Amino acid sequence: MSHRLPQGGRLIDKTRTVSFTFNGQKMRGVAGDTLASALLAEDQMLVGRSFKYHRPRGIMASGAEEPNALVGLGRDARFEPNQRVTTTELFEGLEAQSQNHWPSLETDIGVVNNYLARFLPAGFYYKTFIHPRPFWKYVFEPIIRQSAGLGKAPKDRDADRYEHFYAHVDLLIIGGGIAGLQAALAAGKLGKRVLLIEQTAHWGGRAPVDGIELGGKSADAWIAATVAALGKMKNVTLRNRTMGAGVYDHGYALAYERVTDHAPMVDGPRHRLWRIRAARIITATGAIERPLSFAGNDIPGVMLASALRDYIVNYGVAAGKCIVIATNNDDGYRSALVAKEAGLEVAAVIDPRPAATGDLIEAARSAGIPIKQGMAIAEAQGGKRVTGVKICAQDSDGSTGEVIACDAVGMSGGWSPVVHLWSHCGGKLIWDAAQACFRPDPARPPLSHDGEGFVFAAGAADGHATAAAALASANAAVGAATGHAITTRLPKVAEAVMGDLAPIWIMPARANIQKRAKMWLDFQNDVKVSDVQLAAREGYESVEHTKRYTTLGMATDQGKLSNINGLAVLADALQAEIPAVGTTTFRPPYTPISMGAIAGEARGDIFQPLRRTPMFDWHVAQGADFEPVGQWRRPYCYPRVGEDRHAAVTREINATRGALGLLDASTLGKIIVKGPDAGRFMDMLYTNMMSTLKPGRCRYGLMCNENGFLMDDGVVARLDEDTFLVHTTTGGADHIHAHMEDWLQCEWWDFKVYTANVTERWAQVAVVGPKARKLLEKLGSDTDLSAEALPFMAWTDAKIGGFEARVFRISFSGELSFEIAVPASQGLEFWETLIEAGAEWNITPYGTEALHVMRAEKGFIMIGDETDGTVIPQDLGLDWAISKKKEDYLGKRAQARSFMDNPDRWKLVGLETLDGGVLPDGAYVIRAGRNANGQNNVQGRVTSTYYSPTLDRGIAMALIHNGPDRMGEVVNLTDGKGGQIKARICSTIFFDPEGEKQNV
């Protein structure tokens, strides 16, 4: 049984007890524990169930590579599924629940899959569940979904907060083991801006656990001294609990800091996402031990040899009382020695190498540990915990052999450098046959914007198995990354001399299929040696095919333990060399990072920037019903108590047409176009002639893109000989300004013109209705605003009621209308002044819907309604606004193409229903018959449809095939419920066709 040892544990403080619960059961650990060490100390060997077969799962590792021991942490708005117990620091009150079982961890119905495992090999679902057809959706898939998945879904809105940090550094060093520390020291001394990050809470990595001496001191002492020295360097920043998550193009990197996961009682963000720009990056990310593939290698109690050692040295926790170590390399002996020193029984070290020798092997032998050379584990025995191993010769089929009783097995298949971060952005790997691992190929690094490699590997991540080589490589990496000679001294290293490993991928070598079907490669996803071999047999030969067919390496650990072993088995099955088979692609993040951290602070009200007009707060105070328009929010209408939207809009329109309405038009785009060539430029931008516009006058214009389609419209005012003020749609302001700059800078750079987007400098109010002029007169103006002095489509500067203003006689409603711009800072005051002065005419603020209805009553088009990016001005009967005189304007050539220069197009008309009802939004005009693809023919569509309070009936505009030639014709439209509605084609102008109301 696993238990806490009476002594030892370099990271824990036994004097401080920490209480937590696992599946509701109260348990106790000590300060410094991880959840994994605390569970093992409580003899909780069984911690979860595997994904497919629901087999019992125990703790396999001691770090980020853990595939099995995943739990749900916390509750309610702080519940999080799939947390690795090995990277969860214990805190008082922690609540953990095991996953993927029903009804309980001990008794899981899903384990039936385990008994059926023989019928559920890799990819079985591709070969069955095919008939009967509806069963997949309604029977099989729901069962599979329920059985799959891991943790429970969180239900509530996250109660925690997250933030982003930005850092710009010369050198980012990922990994705070001895290589990372040495690299930081060397780079720090060069005066470089250095950021050193370490994913765990502790500096120094594995060196202290491996019993290495540095500079004549213990590794712990050297680490403490080095961290202290780095802490004094102002140019070096150290962050622990911060994982290098991803490396992206041109030296962009992400780090994931778990700020308060270990201390939820502390106020602060839970996670912090670091967005780092690094000129160069050093990956000192260490190496991960590989499991060995023998039958039963997934039974709880079987774990990585290094993890077994970590728990003893770091946490004073033993995974068992009687240990067996299986190893194909010398490092595994370290675990045997550590266990022995801790007073545990080490029943055997099983080493498939026939005659390996070395410091560690000799030490083990002198310590009295039985060493079985040339031997293998034929199978591990046990159910929910391991009870023993049957051993046999490695060069055998494992059918016979003695059983050694034990309650924990440590296995070591060698070490794989952590090359993920090297590879994320295109760094290539080479196969190191001596160590049987892939390591970074320094000749093919990821390239930065300058074409130079920007990632350098150091330490075990670069394939260095000894501390001495790791430290030397750190200096070398800093030298290569900075181009400086490194003079920082390396500590003298005292460490064991190691022999070569034997690349053993399955044990025993000639294991039969029954055994191979019990050798786990991917512990979480239940992929076995036999599955990979099946994939190869069926032709899923590419490593990507095998991965996808078997799901090898696709679990939450992303194959940190399984990939190389799986690859080796595949290569063997294909009779190919491992490097020829290649690896799958390493994708960010290194380990999963929270969506909350990625989203950062941008949620709720600050999800996106909110643009407000100067009068925004007034609208809010009036209870306006808002709609989002781009990043603006505009009042849709201003409902009064008891009014719905429809009633409010009707009231607003009637009040405006009857007397006086007020619209906040500040969101309208306003762009200044100025310069000696402004007129020439305007003539290219607009389809109509703008250069002939007189100062003091306004003109409605259309803007097309180079592809001929109508993109924006609006009123242009000529401010003076050199200056135009362009009004755009609300949504158009920014992109039309960008469009202008594009053409000015990239095509007509000889034009002497500049532009400025002044949208937010002005508040703009439309004063609309028969009493509009009366209101302005009441306020008092220093300028004559009469119809004679300021006719329709003229503008003037004026001082109105004390406000410096620019007044435009333009109308989008068909009413007498003044659009008045005042400086934004005075917008609210001006608006309130108008509201107060207009009370006697029942002045009524109106929203976007009333605006839309009134313009539709007048047959004015709306960009985005009558246009959708496929409509040209000619379709809308706007030929009058297309200059025939101009040689060129944007879109002119495009409109000459055969499909556009064709009278046979859908064109804008009005539609009225026969009974006065309102046509549905988006209705299509039906034509008899079907097309070659069996679709009903159509001949047009509704672009705008409203109830008109003015006319008390439905009005609509539509694009209809040859529409203007078909006035009075009745057509059939879809009603949206499977039926049809009839409507008559009519003029688009439903109200005041002569324009008498606006011209007063």
Added chain:
Amino acid sequence: MLLLTCPYCGVSADETELSPGGEAHLKRFGPGSSDEDFEGYLFMRHNQKGVHFERWRHTYGCGKWFLAARCTASLEVFGTYSAQTPEPPKEIIEKIQAKRPDWSLT
């Protein structure tokens, strides 16, 4: 996250400060041009896997458009230059050829 240097303000900018604008050095064809020329100008693109001349705007910076020579396979940036340049400048071409002797302007 690409890094490009704006030739106007000299800032080495993250791509989030910039807006991409597609292939550079397109010759505009207006009224009177052939259908083929116009189609070529508006739609046909080299879309090289390799050295690509392209437009960028320093949108959240100085607002200027500029041009860049960038490899679409390695993402190496060979240089950036003024948007008011009808064809790739000699020094940019030399810079590319110094690194890729086999490359020539098509």
Added chain:
Amino acid sequence: MRHYSVFAIVKEAMGYHQGWERAWRNPTPKAHYDAIIIGAGGHGLATAYYLGKNFGITNVAVIEKGWLGGGNTGRNTTIIRSNYLQDPSAAIYEKSRSLYETLSQDLNYNIMFSPRGVIMLAQTEHEKRGYLRTAHANSLQGVETRFITPREVKELCPIIHLEGPRYPVLGGLWQARGGTARHDAVAWGYARACSAMGMDIIQQCEVTAIHRENGTVSAIETTKGRIGCNKLGIVVAGHSSHVADMAGFRLPIESVALQALVSEPIKPCMDVVVMANTVHGYMSQSDKGEMVIGGGADGYNNYTQRGSFQHIEETVRALVETFPMISRLKMLRQWGGIVDMTGDRSPIISKTPVENCFINCGWGTGGFKAIPGSGWAMAELMAKGHSPLADEFGLNRFREGRFIDESVAAGVAH
């Protein structure tokens, strides 16, 4: 071809599955084929399959420079829907969707088509009108869709947050028979069926030149030698411009990176596909339990199959806003694919300036759902010279100004 069934599995289980045969042969190329398809992705394999199935043309090779299904077929978010606005799009996507309905049975390979339903959220008044319009259009196109209320949205997808402070959900366009499928299985199922018809799927074989005689295609040069053909189909998303260049013509295409990500797997919590175009994100839950998330494409040419983190960030932000519970899920993996964007964002299935050389490309961000329909149309085009499903998607439309623009209704996500 060995028939797949539960009985076959039980039988093989007795022998520990040592008796399964290859799903597809690994042939060496012949000197000449009636038709060659370049590209063994979903579209290329489907083209070959329907050439055989519908037109009896089985002397076919599918040439693949990497491994079959290794491009965008294996990199997408597996959404299948046909609620398109424009007639030509609705026709081909609905043909495709209906072929997906029976594809597992047709191929005797479970591609796990799951018609769980797709909602496209309307989050502005403008977007709502657009989807209302699409619903009307779909009703005439034989595509079953319906505009649903916010309440119905919530019933179908309980984890959604309707009252976001910025973009409240105003309803959605619902296609009940849209859904997802297992993307790799689509390529594998077609490959197995093609191989069974005697077609040669030649992997690890890169095309280096396309030979023409008097303006007609005659052969291709590959890393495995010269192979003659009567007809050639180029179906190489992500490399279309490059291969077209070998045949001597240019395309109205730019290749950009599109990204996706998955969360760690969790128990079932979302039974439908949701697309939120205003905030640029879409999400569904795979059978494995991962939340599968797709987002926006970069705006610059890129062949690296990876993209910028900013798009991941924007997408996740949007989805945390739409589905607040995902905040405490973790991103497991992100990846990118190279998509071909055309001038009107609609695909090209077309004859080319080279006689007997056909091209299928430009599916942009929406290719997976189109695989069966695209293969069907491409096969018909190659066999007969025209296809009602393909005719509107010709290359000539750019010159004529006759575009098929779906952005009208669909926003970014295809």
